[in-house]
């Protein structure tokens with residue numbers, strides 16, 4: 001099961017990288033094409049590719065934002081926990097409880 005998840009993750013990463021590379025290559029190679037005007041199919045395809053890249057960029061920004069917020073919140077909670085952990089207990093004070 002774990003191997004299947006790894007393989008699926010690897011395949012998704014490869015697909016993601018291929019989308020980025022081929023989309024960027026398409027834009028770069030067709031940037032100065034012979035444009036036919038308002039109904040140019042190349043311009044429409046370039047616009048579609050730009051939209052895909054912008055949506056991927058938005059997803060990446062959101063993931064990093066929420067990831068950063070999650071790490072910041074975890075650190076804050078752990079720091080508060082460490083501060084509150086200073087309560088003294090007989091165990092921490094190494095008090096011998098003998099009768």
Ligand SMILES: [Zn+2]
Pocket residue numbers: 033034035036037040041042043044
């Ligand atoms: Zn065009």
